[in-house]
Amino acid sequence: MFDKTLCSSFLILLCVQLLAATTTKLVPGLAKVPGTNLTRSHRNSAVNNFPINGLPPLTYSTKKYFFYDEGVTFLEAWNLCREKGQRLAAIESYQDHVAYKEQVAPYVGYETSHWIAATNIGASSHDYRKFYWITNDRPIGYINGFSNWIEGEAPNDNDLCVATYLGSAMWIYGSCTSSSSYACEEPHDV
Template sequence: MVFDKTLCSSVLVLLCVQLLAAATTKLVPGLAKASVTNINRSHSNSAVNNFPINGLPPLTYSTKKYFFYDEEATFLEAWNLCREKGQRLATIESYQDHVAYKEQVEPYVDYETAHWIAATNMGASSSDYQKFYWITNDRPVGYINGFSNWYDGEAPNASDQCVATYLGSALWIYGSCTSLSPYACEEPQDV
C-alpha cells in the first residue's frame, strides 16, 4: 500500500515537471535554441572584470588574525608581551579558528617549534586539573562548542599547566607555565 502511494506520487511529480517544461518552451518560442552571439564588454578594464579570483587566500570562516613571535618567554610573559603589542594571547575556540591558525602558522614552523596559546589550568583545584580555561576571556576551553585539539586526545591531569600548539599541526601540547617558548597572539575581538 505504501509502495503504491509512493509510486503514484513520483509519477505525479514527474508529469508536473514535464508539463511545466513544455509550457515554458511554448510561452517563449525558441527558448531551447537560444544562444548568445555578442557580448558587449564596454567595462573590460573595470575592477570587477579584473578581480584576481585565483589570488584569493583560502576561505576559513574565522575572523581571527594570528601573529607569531619567535622570542621565547614563559606563559605569563607571553601573555604580557601580547598585551604590550595591543594584542592578546591566541585562543582557538572552534574548528574554524583551528583551520585559520594552522594556515597562518605554517610559514613560521620548523621541526622544533611550539607556540604558547592562552589555555591554562593555573590555580585549579586537584579535582579540576583537566578543566582548562582561556586566560584572555576567562571562558572554559570548549565552552562555545566543545572544541579542543589535544595531542593526546584529552586534557592532561596535572596541575599548573599551560598550553602551546605543536608545530604546523596546531595540536595542543602542555607543559610547565615557566618553560620558555615562542608564542602566538591575536587581534582582540569585541565579544
C-alpha cells in the same frame, strides 16, 4: 647604433635593479622569512587570514594571528601580547584552528611550539582537567566542545599551560615557566 644599444641595455639593467630594491624592502618591524617572499607579519594586509591565492578558506575565521619567535614563559607571552595591543591566541573552534594552522604554516621550522591562551593555573585539585582561556575566562570547549589535544584529552596535572605544536597546531602542554615562542591575536570585544 652601438651606443644606443649599450645605453638602452644600461637603462633596462638600472630599472630592474631599482625595481628589485624597492620590492625587497620591508616595512619596519617586519622580518623576511628566509628563502621565501613572505614576511613574518602581515599587519597591513587586507587578506591576513587568506592563503597565498587570496581566497578565503572554506571554514572561515576572522581571527588574525601574529607569531613571535622570542622564547618566553607563558605569563611573559601573555604580557608581551598585551603590550603589543593584542592578546594571547585562543583557538576556540574548528574554524579558528583552520585559520591558525594556515597562518602558522610559514613559521614552521623556526620553533616547535607557540604559547596560546589556554591554562589550568589556579584550578582546584579535583579540576585539573578543566582548562580555560586566560583571555576571556571561558572553559575550553565552552562554545562548541572544540579541543585539539595531541593526546586526545586534557592532561591530569595542575598548573599547566598550553602551546601549539608545529604546523599541526595540535595542543601540547607543559610547565608555564618553560620557554617557548608565542602567538597573539587581534583582540575582539566579547
